[in-house]
Amino acid sequence: MPSIMTETMRFDDPRLAELDGFSVTVDAERQRADIVLDRPPYNVVSMAQRDQLRLVFEALDGDGRVRVIVVSGTGAHFSSGGNIRGFLEASPEHVAHLAWNIAAPARCSKPVIAANRGYCFGVGFELSLACDFRIASDTTLYALPEQKLGQIPGSGGSARLQKMVGITRTKDIVMRSKRITGQQAHDWGIATEVVADAELESAVDALVEELIAFSPLAQRTAKTLLNDTDDATLSVAIELEGHCYSRLRSSDDFREGVTAFHEKRAPNFTGR
Known part of the structure; x- marks a missing residue:
């Protein structure tokens, strides 16, 4: 409702x-x-x-x-x-x-x-x-x-x-x-x-x-990556995935996700 x-x-x-x-x-x-x-x-x-x-x-x-x-x-x-x-x-x-x-x-x-x-x-x-x-x-x-x-x-x-x-x-x-x-x-x-x-x-x-409940930044990245690599070769898709993964590693959301995992609590994602 x-x-x-x-x-x-x-x-x-x-x-x-x-x-x-x-x-x-x-x-x-x-x-x-x-x-x-x-x-x-x-x-x-x-x-x-x-x-x-x-x-x-x-x-x-x-x-x-x-x-x-x-x-x-x-x-x-x-x-x-x-x-x-x-x-x-x-x-x-x-x-x-x-x-x-x-x-x-x-x-x-x-x-x-x-x-x-x-x-x-x-x-x-x-x-x-x-x-x-x-x-x-x-x-x-x-x-x-x-x-x-x-x-x-x-x-x-x-x-x-x-x-x-x-x-x-x-x-x-x-x-x-x-x-x-x-x-x-x-x-x-x-x-x-x-x-x-x-x-x-x-x-x-x-x-x-x-x-x-997921990181909005990770969600946007996943959607864009999957759409952009839909007609790409496997090697190109893997290369792009690696670049996206690397960029997300420096995000606040990834840091929060890792911290929350180790503290056994729900993460508080902010999209940054």
Whole structure:
């Protein structure tokens, strides 16, 4: 349940004066921000909403009160996808930015969790794939159905999916517009965890609590390193890992972690 410290986020950017189809709240006490897709019943994502989601992730990345960001949907479905008519109305220049906007969770330095239930189709799936963790309920159905419209995924879906599950399974999902369950997504390594629908929020809460107990500096470093070395050779990845490890050795958080370990107490990380 939200704490009494939860407040609706206010943004200085005039482009975020009125949010299109979603809300943003910050719980400073729990060091958590929630982005909730809110265009029931299916939480269809508009073209303008994609631009705003990018701006919101950038704003939350710079908000010192926030350690973890959670993306969820109102009601029984995360999102059935984008506003189909909007693709025909959007300019080529706007369409060219779709993948950049939806990749905002991956670029964000903080951990991002997608809480998925019900339909998670099209851009809803692509947005979830750009997050660091996907917690699926047993009602979740994932799909990239663009082939049914004579199109292909345009916001990074097929590319991210192929990195996760390989070309054979990606072709099975993309070229057949195939729906897969949350359990199958977990079995294939797409979903981090699958839980009963009634337990989705508590599972997400538990993951948030787990993540904020770690050093924010080490978390940012790990996320950046893993993202940057995803398509690197093994030798390059090991070299970069070594450089990151070396830099963290001089941090206050590492010193605090070692001290707390020897004193048999919980560490008090500050992100420095």
